[in-house]
Amino acid sequence: MxxxxxxxxxxxTGLRRSKRDATLVVVMLDGARAGEVDAAEAERLGIxxxxxxxxxxxxxxxxxxxxxxxxRDAVRLARARPRTRAELVQRLTERGHSAAVAVAAAERLxxxxxxxxxxxxEVAAIGMAERKVSxxxxxxxLVQRGIDEGRAAGAIERAFGDRDDLDLAIEAARRRAAxxxxxxxxxxxxxxxxxxxxxxxxxxxxxEAVRVVLGGVE
Numbered sequence: 483m484x485x486x487x488x489x490x491x492x493x494x495t496g497l498r499r500s501k502r503d504a505t506l507v508v509v510m511l512d513g514a515r516a517g518e519v520d521a522a523e524a525e526r527l528g529i530x531x532x533x534x535x536x537x538x539x540x541x542x543x544x545x546x547x548x549x550x551x552x553x554r555d556a557v558r559l560a561r562a563r564p565r566t567r568a569e570l571v572q573r574l575t576e577r578g579h580s581a582a583v584a585v586a587a588a589e590r591l592x593x594x595x596x597x598x599x600x601x602x603x604e605v606a607a608i609g610m611a612e613r614k615v616s617x618x619x620x621x622x623x624l625v626q627r628g629i630d631e632g633r634a635a636g637a638i639e640r641a642f643g644d645r646d647d648l649d650l651a652i653e654a655a656r657r658r659a660a661x662x663x664x665x666x667x668x669x670x671x672x673x674x675x676x677x678x679x680x681x682x683x684x685x686x687x688x689x690e691a692v693r694v695v696l697g698g699v700e
Contacts (some may be wrong), residue, residue: 488516488544490537495525497531506550511535517547518554537596545583552579552587560591564602567592568628581591600637603629607641616647618672619682651691659695672697 506518518692527539545650552574559573567588574584591597610620624634658677662670671692678688
C-alpha cells in the first residue's frame, strides 16, 4: 500500500533499486516516494524516469505497489509461524490489504514454496493427537484453517494411528483425573465429562471414559 496518491499526470522523478531486495525498485512520483514494485513489472508498465503517468499506467502502478506491499507483509507473517493460504489472506486483510491483493500475495508465496499446507496439517495433527482431542475436533480445526478435507483426513490418520476416540478419551481423562480428586463423586464426573466434551468427544464417549477412569473398571 502506498501513502502517496497515484494519479494520471504525475511525473516519475526517481527510480532506484531497493536496498533490501534487488528484485524491487523504489518509485518516486513528483519527488515523493510512492512505493516499491517488482522490477520486471515496472519494466512491463513502462515506468521510466521523467515520464508522466497516463491513467492506465497510474492504475497499473497502484496495483503493483499494493501487491508488492502485501507480498512483503505475507513473507513476514509466514516467517513468524507456519500458516495456510487462508490464514495468510485473513491476516493480510486485517492489515488493510484488499481481499484480491491478499489472495494474489498468498498465491505468489505458495507458488514459491514458502507456504507448505501439507506440513502445516501434519504438525497441527500431531499436536492435537498429543493433546488427546477427538478426531472430529481435530478435523474441524484443520478445515477451519483452510486445509482441504482430504489432506486433513490423511494428516489425522497418520497422527492418531489406530486409536479410536474412546481410547483417546480414556487417556485424556486419566491425565486429568488428578484435578478432580477430593471432589464429590457426581461433581468429579461432571468436571471430567466437561473436560472431555471440550476436547470434542460425544456424550456417549465422555460417559464411558469417565466410568472407566473414575470407576477403575476397563
